[in-house]
Amino acid sequence: MRIATFNINGIGSRLPALREWLEETQPDVACLQELKAPQERFPEAAINEAGYQALWIGQKSWNGVAILARGTTPVEVRRGLPGDDADEQSRYLEAAIDGVLVACLYLPNGNPSPGPKFDYKLAWFERLITHAEGLLASGAPVVLAGDFNAIPTELDVYKPERWVTDALFRPETRDAFHRLMAQGWTDALRSMHPDERIFTFWDYFRDAYGRDAGLRIDHLLLSPMLAGALTAANVDRDVRGREKPSDHAPTWIELDMTKIAR
DNA sequence: ATGTCTACGTCTCGTAGA
Numbered sequence: 001m002r003i004a005t006f007n008i009n010g011i012g013s014r015l016p017a018l019r020e021w022l023e024e025t026q027p028d029v030a031c032l033q034e035l036k037a038p039q040e041r042f043p044e045a046a047i048n049e050a051g052y053q054a055l056w057i058g059q060k061s062w063n064g065v066a067i068l069a070r071g072t073t074p075v076e077v078r079r080g081l082p083g084d085d086a087d088e089q090s091r092y093l094e095a096a097i098d099g100v101l102v103a104c105l106y107l108p109n110g111n112p113s114p115g116p117k118f119d120y121k122l123a124w125f126e127r128l129i130t131h132a133e134g135l136l137a138s139g140a141p142v143v144l145a146g147d148f149n150a151i152p153t154e155l156d157v158y159k160p161e162r163w164v165t166d167a168l169f170r171p172e173t174r175d176a177f178h179r180l181m182a183q184g185w186t187d188a189l190r191s192m193h194p195d196e197r198i199f200t201f202w203d204y205f206r207d208a209y210g211r212d213a214g215l216r217i218d219h220l221l222l223s224p225m226l227a228g229a230l231t232a233a234n235v236d237r238d239v240r241g242r243e244k245p246s247d248h249a250p251t252w253i254e255l256d257m258t259k260i261a262r
Numbered sequence: 263a264t265g266t267c268t269a270c271g272t273c274t275c276g277t278a279g280a
Contacts, residue, residue: 009280010268034280036269061269062279109280117279149280203280204266247267247280 001098004252005145005218007033014246015043021239021250022050028070029097031104031145035064042066059090065104067095077101083127105146110167118167125176136183141260142223144185147248149217150177152187155197156216168217186227188220188253200235201248209240218251229259
């Protein structure tokens with residue numbers, strides 16, 4: 001089973017690129033972030049034509065997440081991250097697909113920091129940590145997939161010293177990420193490539209992709225049962241180099257489902 | 263400080279978010 005996460009940065013303008021990538025790589029599950037489209041403007045027909053059923057939460061202008069499943073219907077488990085009824089940003093969706101609980105998330109960027117946006121990011125992160133604890137305790141096979149807007153370590157950024165005051169790399173952000181990991185999650189990319197510099201994002205400025213000035217901020221975190229079934233993980237890096245690309249590249253894992261207890 | 267891309271509203275440019 002292949003599960004991918006891809007911040008597409010606008011499903012409207014990126015639909016051709018999305019369909020091309022889906023056709024090429026045929027992930028069983030695709031978690032998308034930054035739809036940047038209201039609920040009614042999600043291109044459901046085109047997604048269905050590509051062979052996928054979808055759940056999504058839209059929002060005008062910003063945010064928005066979706067879970068696509070190939071040849072099957074994802075069963076909605078949760079819409080929105082618990083812990084703050086006043087939070088109206090579309091950033092979290094959970095679905096069950098073939099016995100796997102898939103959480104698709106888009107953690108707030110948090111810049112500029114310090115400030116209210118950074119406070120919102122940290123509060124959102126704490127809500128995620130609380131909810132993730134419950135998911136792990138359930139014993140279910142779970143993957144937390146998405147754009148975490150968090151650079152875990154110095155190995156995950158081309159030039160760490162330039163990013164120390166950025167919301168993606170500030171000590172508070174790294175601390176939250178590491179406390180989440182300490183619950184018992186496995187960082188799939190890092191576990192398959194312990195010492196390699198692997199990026200999932202290159203910003204649009206100053207030819208960042210051409211210079212390979214990237215960040216690793218899109219993650220797939222696995223519960224113990226899924227970690228034992230992990231056979232491959234990587235980034236479809238070339239997608240970032242195509243026409244009208246997202247600033248993120250798709251990131252994916254491969255699971256051997258025969259190794260998952262049912 | 264800069265750079266690039268997107269969506270929206272003030273609507274074919276300016277602004278904000280990333």
